[in-house]
Amino acid sequence: MRRAGRGGPPEQHRRPRGVPARQRDRRRLRGQRGRLRRGILRSRPARRGQGGEGHGVNGAPRLAALRGRLAEEKVDAFLVTDPVNVAYVTGFDGVFDSEPASACLVTPGAATVYTDFRYAEALKAQASSSGWSVVVVAGPLNVRVCEDVAAAGLGVLGVESSVPYGRFKYLSEHLEGRVLAADEWVERVRSVKTADELERIAAAAELADEAMAHGIALVAPGRTEREVAIEIEVHLLRAGSEGVPFPPIVAAGPNAARPHARPSDRRMGRGEPVIIDLGARVGGYCSDLTRTVVAGTADGRVRELYAATLAAQEAGLAAVRAGVAAKDADAVAREVLGARGLAEAFGHGLGHGVGLEVHELPSMGARSREVLAAGMVVTVEPGVYLPAWGGVRIEDLVAVEEGGCRLLSRAPKELAET
Structure with missing residues (x-):
């Protein structure tokens, strides 16, 4: 507009x-x-930041900002699933905007980005430099997230308010209701x-x-x-x-x-x-x-x-x-x-x-x-x-x-x- x-x-x-x-x-x-x-x-040559997967953004400060929010809200972990927000926090934008092919789990001591084999190598090359570990998931992402949250002994999981109802329902049921809406956490950092x-x-x-x-x-x-x-x-x-x-x-x-x-x-x-x-x-x-x-x-x-x-x-x-x-x-x-x-x-x-x-x-x-x-x-x-x-x-x-x-x-x- x-x-x-x-x-x-x-x-x-x-x-x-x-x-x-x-x-x-x-x-x-x-x-x-x-x-x-x-x-x-x-047609003119590509400008700064154009061309190729990702644009060379350092995602470390963004990860630090999210961890600060975890401490403020007393939440143990935060799950990022919105494709644009995933691109923002990892610095990787090689996935189509509308494709939920990746998700991020942020805790005070770890940062994991889940994806499938199509984006694994590109993510490892780019997001790992910002402090992310990359996990390639062959099955349903919801299952793997629940397994990792349970294995880490995490208490409360924050999820974005835009998360599909089916995913929210699955997480709530399998994590015994320890799931809450973390509204606009990433969006406010992005602003x-x-x-x-x-x-x-x-x-x-x-x-x-x-x-x-x-x-x-x-x-x-x-x-x-x-x-x-x-x-x-x-x-x-x-x-x-x-x-x-x-x-x-x-x-x-x-x-x-x-x-x-x-x-x-x-x-x-x-x-x-x-x-x-x-x-x-x-x-x-x-x-x-x-x-x-x-x-x-x-x-x-x-x-x-x-x-x-x-x-x-x-x-x-x-x-x-x-x-x-x-x-x-x-x-x-x-x-x-x-x-x-x-x-x-x-x-x-x-x-x-x-x-x-x-x-x-x-x-x-x-x-x-x-x-x-x-x-x-x-x-x-x-x-x-x-x-x-x-x-x-x-x-x-x-x-x-x-x-x-x-x-x-x-x-x-x-x-x-x-």
Whole structure:
């Protein structure tokens, strides 16, 4: 999905001195369009962290963080089964995201990753350097975990709240009820990024900026949403994105009133707002970026709603910093739209965390319980949606810092008319 300027932005939002920001952005967009016309945007070499199984992440600090949580919660062991969380804690991502081919058991004195023969050698080569021992399981994983927990004389086993009911039931029955839900243990560690993770996300954000320029250049009256979405995805793959975190959203006219609309064969009408929402993945980490453009020339209503959305986004960006409750940042942006009579048109939260997945902690909505911390990466994406007319959304990706936030997205935010 999803600069600060008018409302006194924190220093992190300001660009370097020299060429004015908008002039520089226009030059960059014109350059992208020129290269597109000449057909010289070619596939580029893989970026840092791309290619091969895994991305060379040291999982030892993550393992230490989980052991600290064991001590805090007075739990003897923790079972990790979510595929993304397994990849995170071990540093190994050579398994398809949707495939439960591995699981991890963490105790104060041992760390075991269970897998089958397909991934055994790759795991041994990568995860063992982070303190994990690899066990190749030929039969049901549940049986082996129960055997190891019993053999070690462990008391209480924490499991992720996302564990399938069948597995939870089996573990509870065979471990005599000594199983409890360890909700969001890994996800909360994941929410604060290291310098290496921030670098990967910034690289993914750069790819997203380039893909957005490509997509905007393709918007025109008479072109279909699906045509533009396909071209954006192809561009991302050729530019080096490791797949896409989500299928690009291109929604024109009334379809733009649906925040997560699927691109259709509907042709863009002249003067209609077009929401483009896209992301890239570099070194295993995602980006997320949204812009709203106009197919043709914008009328007064489009300009008014765009200005309101941009003002709300600028206020939200200025509110994001370490120590701020996520719901308070949401409230600041929501107040801007409410003052313009658009409170009901903004039906989702201000943003969400981004990392290994495009939607992760923290959530930034009215009911959020999280407090923003330095190192978090979040989107700031207010939107206005009017059924039967359309919508406007502007989304940037930012890194939370002590005194404010640092923009990772650099795509121009002037209302583009194509």
